[in-house]
Amino acid sequence: MDRLNTRIIEALQRRGNMTNAELAEEVNSTPSTCLRRVQALQRSGILTKNIFLADAAKLGRGLKAIITATTKDHTRLDREAFARRVRSEAAITYAYGVTGDVDAILIGNFQNMVEYQETCDRLFDGDESIVRYTTHFISETYKDDPAIPCDAFDDKT
Numbered sequence: 462m463d464r465l466n467t468r469i470i471e472a473l474q475r476r477g478n479m480t481n482a483e484l485a486e487e488v489n490s491t492p493s494t495c496l497r498r499v500q501a502l503q504r505s506g507i508l509t510k511n512i513f514l515a516d517a518a519k520l521g522r523g524l525k526a527i528i529t530a531t532t533k534d535h536t537r538l539d540r541e542a543f544a545r546r547v548r549s550e551a552a553i554t555y556a557y558g559v560t561g562d563v564d565a566i567l568i569g570n571f572q573n574m575v576e577y578q579e580t581c582d583r584l585f586d587g588d589e590s591i592v593r594y595t596t597h598f599i600s601e602t603y604k605d606d607p608a609i610p611c612d613a614f615d616d617k618t
Contacts, residue, residue: 465490467611469498470508474608477511514607522552522570524577525599529563530585531592539590540564546588552580563595 468488472479481492481499488495502508517523532539540558547556547567555568567584571577577596585591 462614467614470611517570524571526569527597528567530565530594532564532590533592
């Protein structure tokens with residue numbers, strides 16, 4: 462990973478829809494070099510998706526929540542069943558199995574409290590492996606940036 466690759470990654474994480482010419486100007490390279498580099502970064506799995514992020518509130522999903530869940534046994538079969546249910550819930554945008562005091566963290570964007578409660582009922586009611594779940598509703602956003610820093614490569618270039 463050289464400095465040009467990290468500059469390309471950083472630029473595309475800020476604005477993924479720029480043309481090769483715009484990218485080349487941004488990173489001080491040529492469009493053909495940028496195209497080759499981007500394709501190589503995609504093939505290697507470093508660049509995984511090119512998406513636009515939507516404003517949840519403007520889409521009618523302004524109720525954002527972080528939900529933590531604690532399980533009884535944390536068996537592989539229970540985790541797999543829970544993960545399948547989570548993946549089927551459109552309002553849940555991120556879901557992680559974690560270590561520590563809780564076993565799962567979910568992040569969701571809901572239309573209202575009714576949708577939130579219905580989602581929790583589907584996910585947690587009747588699941589004997591879930592001991593409890595706790596919800597934290599987002600009241601303020603201090604940082605919301607999905608870009609991954611490339612600084613781990615700074616000393617190696």
